Amino acid sequence: MMIRKLLSTAAILLACTAVPALAELKVGSIVELSGPGAAAGTNFRDGVKMGFEEINAAGGILKEPVSVLEYDSQTDPQVSRAMVQKAIDDGIYAITGTVFSSSTVVNMMVAKQYGIPQFTGSEAPSITAKGNPYIFRTAFGSQKGVPKLVKYMIEKMGVKKVGVAWANTEFGKGGHQAFLDEAQKAGLEIVVDVPSEQAQADFSADVLKLKNSDAEAFFVYYTEEESARFLREARKQGLDKPLLGETTLIGHKVIELAGDAANGAMGHVGLTPDADIPALKEMVERFKTKFKYTPDHNAIKGYIAAWTLKYVTEMVGSPDSKAIAEKMHGLTLKASEYPGVLMDVSWDETGEMSRESFFVKVENGKQVVDAILPAN
Numbered sequence: 534m535m536i537r538k539l540l541s542t543a544a545i546l547l548a549c550t551a552v553p554a555l556a557e558l559k560v561g562s563i564v565e566l567s568g569p570g571a572a573a574g575t576n577f578r579d580g581v582k583m584g585f586e587e588i589n590a591a592g593g594i595l596k597e598p599v600s601v602l603e604y605d606s607q608t609d610p611q612v613s614r615a616m617v618q619k620a621i622d623d624g625i626y627a628i629t630g631t632v633f634s635s636s637t638v639v640n641m642m643v644a645k646q647y648g649i650p651q652f653t654g655s656e657a658p659s660i661t662a663k664g665n666p667y668i669f670r671t672a673f674g675s676q677k678g679v680p681k682l683v684k685y686m687i688e689k690m691g692v693k694k695v696g697v698a699w700a701n702t703e704f705g706k707g708g709h710q711a712f713l714d715e716a717q718k719a720g721l722e723i724v725v726d727v728p729s730e731q732a733q734a735d736f737s738a739d740v741l742k743l744k745n746s747d748a749e750a751f752f753v754y755y756t757e758e759e760s761a762r763f764l765r766e767a768r769k770q771g772l773d774k775p776l777l778g779e780t781t782l783i784g785h786k787v788i789e790l791a792g793d794a795a796n797g798a799m800g801h802v803g804l805t806p807d808a809d810i811p812a813l814k815e816m817v818e819r820f821k822t823k824f825k826y827t828p829d830h831n832a833i834k835g836y837i838a839a840w841t842l843k844y845v846t847e848m849v850g851s852p853d854s855k856a857i858a859e860k861m862h863g864l865t866l867k868a869s870e871y872p873g874v875l876m877d878v879s880w881d882e883t884g885e886m887s888r889e890s891f892f893v894k895v896e897n898g899k900q901v902v903d904a905i906l907p908a909n
Contacts (some may be wrong), residue, residue, distance in 0.1 A: 558599045558852055560585065560842065561620030563630040563640070564654075564835075568608030569732040572757050572786045573632045573831045577654050578603065579824050580832035581629045584839025584873065594843045595851070606631050610639040617643040626852040628652065629838045632831055633756070634660060635703035635731075641668050650858040652838035654831055656779070657707035661883040667858045669884040671834035671841075672803040675708040675754075678779050678890065681906045682801040683715040685892055686750060686777060696725040696748035698739055698763065700755045705731075708754040708779060724748045733759060736766040743772060750775040753782050753798075757829075761790035768794035775799065783895050785829040792898075799894040799903075804830040807900040808891055812868060812875045833875070840873025841866065879908075 562581050565574025582601060589598045602623055606613035613636035620628060621643070627650045631637050634657030641660070644651045645667045652669050653660065658676040660668060686692040695716065699709040705728070716723055725746035727739045740763070743751055753776050755763055760782045767776065778800040781787065785806065788795045806817040806828055816836060820828045828836075842857075844866060849856045865879040878888040887908045893900040 557624075558594055558597050558846075559623065559625045560599055560601050560839075561604060561617070561623070561625035561628045561630075562601050563604045563606055563613060563616045563620060563628055565608040565632055565636070566603075566605040568606075569758060570606075570608035570633045570636075570756065572790075573654070573829075574606070574608070574630070576786065576829050576831035577630060577632050577835040579820070580828060580835025580837075581839050582835075583820060583823060583832075584836040587873075588839060588843050594846050599843075606633075606636050606640075608633055608636070610636045613637075613640040614643055616640070621647050621649060625649070626854050627842050627846075627857065629835060629842075631655065633704060634707065637668075638663075638703055641665055644668075648855045648858070650842075650854055650861065652841065654834045654838075655704070657704050658711060659703065659707055661885040665884070666862070667884075669841075669858075669861050669880055670886045671838045672780075672830065673886045673888070673890075675711045675779060677885070677887070677909055678801050678803060679708065679711040680715050680909065681890065681892070682752075682777060682779065683712070683719050683721065685801070685904075685906075687719055687721065690750065690775065692721065692750045692775075694722045694724050694747060694749045696727070696743045696746050696751040697723060698727045698729070698743060698751060698753045698755070700731060700733075700759055701728040702731045702756075704756065705754055712752050712754070729755070729759070731756075731759075734762065736763045737770070739763070740766045740770050740772055743767075744770055748774060750777060753778040755781060757781050757784055757786045758790065760784075760787045761795075764791040764794040764798060780804070780830045783893055783900060784831075785827050785900070786831075788895060788898055788900070795895045796897065797895065799892070801890060801892055801906065802830060802900070803888075803890045804833045805891050805893055805900050805902065806833065807893070808902055808905075810876060812872055816875060837874050837878075840871070843873065844871050 604616035637655040
C-alpha cells in the first residue's frame with residue numbers, strides 16, 4: 534500500500550512538471566512622471582496602461598495576463614538608466630518608454646546589453662542611428678517628420694526666409710539639425726537661429742530676437758511645457774508671423790497650457806486625436822472616459838506600444854525578448870488585421886517606423902487637420 538501511494542504521488546508530481554507553466558508576463562513602463570517631462574510621460578504612461586488593460590480584458594498575451602510595472606525616470610537620464618536596470622532585475626521582458634530623447638539615448642544601452650526590446654516615444658534621429666537592434670519607435674523621428682513640414686512651408690505657404698527657435702537638448706539638437714539639413718536642400722534661408730535650455734522659463738529675449746528678424750515664418754522646436762511658455766510670450770510680444778513646428782508645438786497638452794496663445798500655431802504631427810480615423814477616434818473616446826482628459830500624441834504612442842508588443846509576442850509564440858526584437862525588424866502591421874495599432878505601420882531594420890501623418894493648425898483651442906501626408 535505504501536509503495537502504491539509513493540508511485541501515485543510521483544506520477545502526480547511528474548504530470549505537474551511535464552508542461553512548465555508560462556512565466557508571469559511583466560512589462561516595464563519607464564517614463565517621466567515627475568520633472569519637466571511629466572506632462573508627456575504621464576500621457577504615455579496612461580496610454581500604455583489603457584492598452585494593457587484592454588489586452589488583459591481580451592485574454593492577455595498568449596492567454597496570460599500582463600503585469601505592468603511602473604517606474605519614474607524623473608526626467609533625468611541617469612535616473613532613467615537606473616530604472617531600466619531595476620525593471621530588468623524585476624524580470625520584465627519588454628520596456629515601454631522613455632519619452633525624452635536625452636534619457637532614451639542613455640538608458641537604451643542598458644536594455645540592449647540585456648537583449649530587452651524597448652518601445653520608445655522619443656523622436657531624436659540619433660536614437661535609431663546608433664545600430665541598437667532592441668530599440669523601436671512608436672512614432673517616427675524628426676528626420677522623417679521635418680522634410681514633410683519643409684515641403685509644406687515652401688509649396689503651400691511660399692516661405693523663403695525662416696527663423697529657428699529650438700531647445701539645446703538631445704531632442705532639440707536632432708530636430709534643429711534635421712531642419713537645417715532640409716532647409717539647405719530646399720533653398721530656405723535661415724535668418725535667425727535661437728537656442729534655449731531645457732525647462733527654460735523665460736522666453737522674452739528669445740522671442741524678441743525672432744521678432745526683430747526679417748523671417749517670414751518660424752520653425753519652433755521645444756518640448757510641450759517649453760512650447761507653451763514660448764507661445765504665451767510670443768502672443769504677449771505680438772509676434773505675428775506663422776509659427777510652425779512638430780508635434781510638441783501643437784499637441785493637446787501645449788494647447789491646454791498655452792490657452793488662446795496656441796491659436797494659429799501649425800505644423801506636422803505624427804499622431805493626432807482629431808484625425809478622422811475611426812479606430813483612432815474610438816480609442817480617444819475610451820481614453821477620455823477613463824482618464825477624464827483628452828489624450829495627446831504621447832498617450833496614443835503608449836497605447837500603440839502595448840498592442841504592438843502583444844501582436845509580436847504572439848507571432849513569436851513566447852515572451853522571448855530577443856526573438857521579439859528580431860521579429861520587429863522589417864515588420865508591417867495592417868490596422869485591418871491588427872486593430873490595436875490604429876493605423877497601418879512599418880518598422881525598418883533600424884527600428885525606425887513609417888506611416889501616414891498629418892498637417893494641422895490650432896483653431897479655437899483644437900487641432901484642425903489640414904492635410905494627410907503620405908508615409909516616407
